[in-house]
Amino acid sequence: MYKRLRKYIKKMKTSKKTSIKDIANVLGVSPSTVSRALNNNSRISYKTRVAVQQMAEKLGYQPNQLANALRSGKSYLVGVIIPRNNSAFFSSVVENIEKVLNKEGYNIIIALSYESYEKECNNIDSLLFTQVDGIIASIANETIELDYYRKIKEKGIPLILFDRGGDDLEVDYVGIDDYNSSHIIIDHLVERGCKKIAHISGFSHKRIYKHRMMGYRDALKKNNLKLNERLIIESNLRIEDGRRVMKQFLELSERPDAVYAAGDFAALGALQVLLENGVKVPQEIALVGFSNESFTSYVSPPISTINQHSEQIGKKAAELFLERIKNPSQEEGVSKVIIDAQLIVRGSSDKI
Amino acid sequence: MYKRLRKYIKKMKTSKKTSIKDIANVLGVSPSTVSRALNNNSRISYKTRVAVQQMAEKLGYQPNQLANALRSGKSYLVGVIIPRNNSAFFSSVVENIEKVLNKEGYNIIIALSYESYEKECNNIDSLLFTQVDGIIASIANETIELDYYRKIKEKGIPLILFDRGGDDLEVDYVGIDDYNSSHIIIDHLVERGCKKIAHISGFSHKRIYKHRMMGYRDALKKNNLKLNERLIIESNLRIEDGRRVMKQFLELSERPDAVYAAGDFAALGALQVLLENGVKVPQEIALVGFSNESFTSYVSPPISTINQHSEQIGKKAAELFLERIKNPSQEEGVSKVIIDAQLIVRGSSDKI
DNA sequence: TTTAAAAATGCAAACGTTTGCGCTAGTTGT
DNA sequence: ACAACTAGCGCAAACGTTTGCATTTTTAAA
Numbered sequence: 001m002y003k004r005l006r007k008y009i010k011k012m013k014t015s016k017k018t019s020i021k022d023i024a025n026v027l028g029v030s031p032s033t034v035s036r037a038l039n040n041n042s043r044i045s046y047k048t049r050v051a052v053q054q055m056a057e058k059l060g061y062q063p064n065q066l067a068n069a070l071r072s073g074k075s076y077l078v079g080v081i082i083p084r085n086n087s088a089f090f091s092s093v094v095e096n097i098e099k100v101l102n103k104e105g106y107n108i109i110i111a112l113s114y115e116s117y118e119k120e121c122n123n124i125d126s127l128l129f130t131q132v133d134g135i136i137a138s139i140a141n142e143t144i145e146l147d148y149y150r151k152i153k154e155k156g157i158p159l160i161l162f163d164r165g166g167d168d169l170e171v172d173y174v175g176i177d178d179y180n181s182s183h184i185i186i187d188h189l190v191e192r193g194c195k196k197i198a199h200i201s202g203f204s205h206k207r208i209y210k211h212r213m214m215g216y217r218d219a220l221k222k223n224n225l226k227l228n229e230r231l232i233i234e235s236n237l238r239i240e241d242g243r244r245v246m247k248q249f250l251e252l253s254e255r256p257d258a259v260y261a262a263g264d265f266a267a268l269g270a271l272q273v274l275l276e277n278g279v280k281v282p283q284e285i286a287l288v289g290f291s292n293e294s295f296t297s298y299v300s301p302p303i304s305t306i307n308q309h310s311e312q313i314g315k316k317a318a319e320l321f322l323e324r325i326k327n328p329s330q331e332e333g334v335s336k337v338i339i340d341a342q343l344i345v346r347g348s349s350d351k352i
Numbered sequence: 353m354y355k356r357l358r359k360y361i362k363k364m365k366t367s368k369k370t371s372i373k374d375i376a377n378v379l380g381v382s383p384s385t386v387s388r389a390l391n392n393n394s395r396i397s398y399k400t401r402v403a404v405q406q407m408a409e410k411l412g413y414q415p416n417q418l419a420n421a422l423r424s425g426k427s428y429l430v431g432v433i434i435p436r437n438n439s440a441f442f443s444s445v446v447e448n449i450e451k452v453l454n455k456e457g458y459n460i461i462i463a464l465s466y467e468s469y470e471k472e473c474n475n476i477d478s479l480l481f482t483q484v485d486g487i488i489a490s491i492a493n494e495t496i497e498l499d500y501y502r503k504i505k506e507k508g509i510p511l512i513l514f515d516r517g518g519d520d521l522e523v524d525y526v527g528i529d530d531y532n533s534s535h536i537i538i539d540h541l542v543e544r545g546c547k548k549i550a551h552i553s554g555f556s557h558k559r560i561y562k563h564r565m566m567g568y569r570d571a572l573k574k575n576n577l578k579l580n581e582r583l584i585i586e587s588n589l590r591i592e593d594g595r596r597v598m599k600q601f602l603e604l605s606e607r608p609d610a611v612y613a614a615g616d617f618a619a620l621g622a623l624q625v626l627l628e629n630g631v632k633v634p635q636e637i638a639l640v641g642f643s644n645e646s647f648t649s650y651v652s653p654p655i656s657t658i659n660q661h662s663e664q665i666g667k668k669a670a671e672l673f674l675e676r677i678k679n680p681s682q683e684e685g686v687s688k689v690i691i692d693a694q695l696i697v698r699g700s701s702d703k704i
Numbered sequence: 705t706t707t708a709a710a711a712a713t714g715c716a717a718a719c720g721t722t723t724g725c726g727c728t729a730g731t732t733g734t
Numbered sequence: 735a736c737a738a739c740t741a742g743c744g745c746a747a748a749c750g751t752t753t754g755c756a757t758t759t760t761t762a763a764a
Binding site (some may be wrong): 381382383385388395396397400419421422423424425704 | 741744746748749
């Protein structure tokens with residue numbers, strides 16, 4: 001027994017990976033016994049189990065997930081695709097997805113799309129190649145065709161979308177009520193006396209931005225405010241887009257007295273332009289963003305925004321995945337979970 | 353031929369995964385032929401290759417990376433461990449690591465430590481379990497014992513550290529010159545007339561913060577400024593830490609006329625307290641942060657900071673990994689790449 | 705002591721892919 | 735016609751782990 005051990009410790013110096021076979025050889029048992037002992041199988045005696053587990057520890061045995069996944073058909077990996085990284089919303093969603101899934105023995109693979117359709121397609125291929133057990137995703141801004149997402153579905157792999165989903169896809173979805181969020185924002189701005197409310201919209205081929213705009217339009221109507229098409233401009237909602245659009249609004253003969261931007265980065269750009277032009281915020285022009293990015297509370301004045309409950313979204317997305325795993329039936333209807341958002345009023349739109 | 357195809361198309365409806373065996377069966381060739389045809393092996397005739405590749409396309413064949421990695425001993429995955437997610441610095445490093453490695457056929461697995469030692473250990477275990485070909489990491493603030501990183505090394509898996517490294521580990525490293533960066537900051541503050549410069553330090557058990565503090569101390573001496581220990585406070589460098597420490601500095605009988613914070617989040621917290629207390633920045637107290645987080649340019653006044661060249665760090669870290677793969681010899685010396693940082697002067701410390 | 709039952713293993717094959725070496729059919733040269 | 739060579743495959747085993755079923759060993763009862 002000790003001769004065998006010494007022989008194998010020596011072997012360990014040159015070849016770094018310990019496998020079940022190595023343990024089996026040292027102890028003079030079969031690999032299946034080692035596997036069963038490591039997995040506390042009742043068919044293995046206590047004595048053998050202890051010997052195997054101690055030897056595994058001594059030889060630095062590390063289970064090989066590749067082999068396990070190949071054999072079992074399950075990798076216990078979940079791919080999480082997000083469109084951008086430097087965003088408090090997506091960071092928080094990822095964190096909460098991870099917490100829920102880690103508890104159930106899953107690990108996540110984070111894939112970043114950088115708002116690019118091509119990168120997104122590469123990510124999906126990589127994740128499928130890696131045999132993930134499921135994919136949780138939010139769609140990149142550049143993405144119009146959803147063929148790649150359909151591909152996931154066709155392979156029978158659970159797909160859950162959050163925030164940015166797609167009407168054409170019959171898959172599970174978690175998001176907030178974009179339409180109603182706009183109502184809340186417009187009501188708030190109307191309540192503080194605003195009458196000419198402009199909207200920096202995202203691309204309306206993206207469902208969430210379309211709903212935010214529909215909400216904006218209907219809320220204006222509800223409050224008997226005239227709809228001025230020149231006060232609606234679509235953009236990619238980056239800081240530079242917010243700056244450009246805000247400049248356009250300032251050049252109008254009829255200036256707005258409030259601006260609702262469908263994303264916080266665009267709101268930040270708009271704020272920068274307002275301050276640079278000596279416009280008093282919120283006295284002359286009030287400002288509301290969307291998504292509660294961290295910086296909205298750092299800047300001056302702090303920006304009012306919509307809290308999208310990223311924690312809840314992350315948790316719910318992970319739970320939907322786990323339910324899909326437990327009920328693999330393809331015929332079950334899809335879930336759409338819509339969470340009410342919340343307006344956070346700060347200096348940029350506060351009533352004085 | 354068509355009977356075989358129809359039989360298999362039918363089979364595809366129920367079992368979602370197409371393997372090389374399925375293609376082999378339809379075409380009446382062996383699995384090894386299919387594999388070779390898919391990999392453009394010269395041992396396979398053009399006719400067979402085309403037939404195989406077309407059938408693979410028709411049957412929706414997706415290579416199984418698990419099997420490939422198991423067979424070859426290489427997963428072409430690289431684990432990237434970062435301590436926090438909502439940071440422009442780490443986001444940018446990750447993005448640049450990914451770009452370089454994707455070009456070489458590698459995919460990355462991002463693991464977040466949330467500044468926790470325990471989470472970091474779990475991440476390392478998960479990555480080893482997943483048979484990554486290498487790990488690129490920045491150490492969590494809570495981590496003192498480096499045993500888990502040693503474990504990576506002992507398994508012969510390439511390990512590259514960036515930014516936050518460890519003196520005890522003989523591994524490749526990329527970072528900036530923290531000592532010299534402090535000199536640059538102090539010189540700048542001295543040039544604008546500051547005489548009582550306080551330092552919000554990170555934990556000095558972390559090498560980078562220790563070097564930043566040493567640089568601070570030596571730069572004061574170099575400029576014949578008196579060192580006041582009450583103007584140095586260690587902290588975790590979060591926003592709330594910056595607030596707390598700044599409040600302490602404001603309560604001193606001898607107030608500082610400048611504050612150098614070893615991280616931008618702490619600088620932001622300090623700025624908030626200064627503004628809340630009606631202190632004019634930079635006229636009464638100048639402020640400099642570290643890391644060039646996005647928000648440093650959004651807030652008012654914009655915060656002077658150190659640009660850590662995250663792009664270069666990411667690229668270099670990935671390149672060091674690739675070199676390790678090309679030269680697997682264990683005896684080669686480790687690389688330490690130190691990049692000069694750059695001071696970005698903004699409103700918080702600008703000369704008027 | 706013998707027999708039967710229970711406990712504790714071991715064998716073989718599965719998972720998907722790749723690759724060294726062997727085999728076969730066809731072609732070319734003598 | 736025969737021998738040698740080459741192109742184009744196929745066989746079998748590797749990679750690490752798990753699991754159904756068979757086999758062996760141990761224990762208890764007659």
